[in-house]
Amino acid sequence: MEHRFLLPVPEGEHEGTEDFSSQSQCRTRLGCWFEKTDAWLTINRVQLNIPKSTLICTYNPGKGSTSLLSAPYSLYRPSTTACNLGVIIDTHLTIEAQVMKTCRAANLHLSRINKIRRFLDFSSVKCVVNALRPQRVKNAAVRTIFNLRKRDHVSIHRQSLRWLEIAYRAKLKVACLTFRCLNGSAPPYRTDLIICNVPGRELRSAD
Incomplete structure (x- = not known):
């Protein structure tokens, strides 16, 4: 054991x-x-x-x-x-080792997908790499889907796939959880953590 x-x-x-x-x-x-x-x-x-x-x-x-x-x-x-x-x-609680392991695993899968890229259409490749979207490997995933070179920019192609960056995905997750808490659709252990801010004076946004 x-x-x-x-x-x-x-x-x-x-x-x-x-x-x-x-x-x-x-x-x-x-x-x-x-x-x-x-x-x-x-x-x-x-x-x-x-x-x-x-x-x-x-x-x-x-x-x-x-x-x-x-x-x-x-x-x-x-x-x-x-x-x-x-x-x-x-030892420093930076999760660096976990991130490196995830990136190595994702890059390995992307390398395997690249070997069969010419046999797949756009929709098939997009479905295959849809789960491999951490921030450090997202650009490589976009290059695999669009068959781009290593130095090509991927921002426009990433936007066409409607993939959010990791930071914005985290903000979206927090916003969705907060919305559910405010509307009573979240469990009590989450709702109890939300404290509404009541301003001391009336604001224009309250109209």
Whole structure:
């Protein structure tokens, strides 16, 4: 049974090499957590697979790397990335590794589509690459559909496909969710987060 652990490290812990009190507290708490988890798993007849476990410490960029963290069974060096529920988490929480993985996978699929591009019509190619639309690979997808060169501009062609940029897609998603909350078609846990702004004086837009 494989386990992945996320241990947020307090800010400032990596500053300097003389004070290890915070690091010692982390090792102690982590060791206690391992013992309690192992005991619970033993009671429930589940074996904890220590060699396949992943430990990651998150901290601000420029604070240095983490030192070794000791556990009851072995000595752990924190990993730079950890995969949880299909999402790759890195030490700086920038999701850079996840983005790179997505781009590599999308570019691989686009490369395969390019090999059979001459056998497909426009509608077929558009349907094939319709799901490969992250911002970093969207231009490559447009070039694949219209059979453009690498240096050709794609803005006009992207607009003809009616594909929004990632930033505008996020804004559209937020606007749609807000609209549903204001009209009572959203679940209560979302509606409770919306606070209407009531101006202190009448505005022209209220007419």
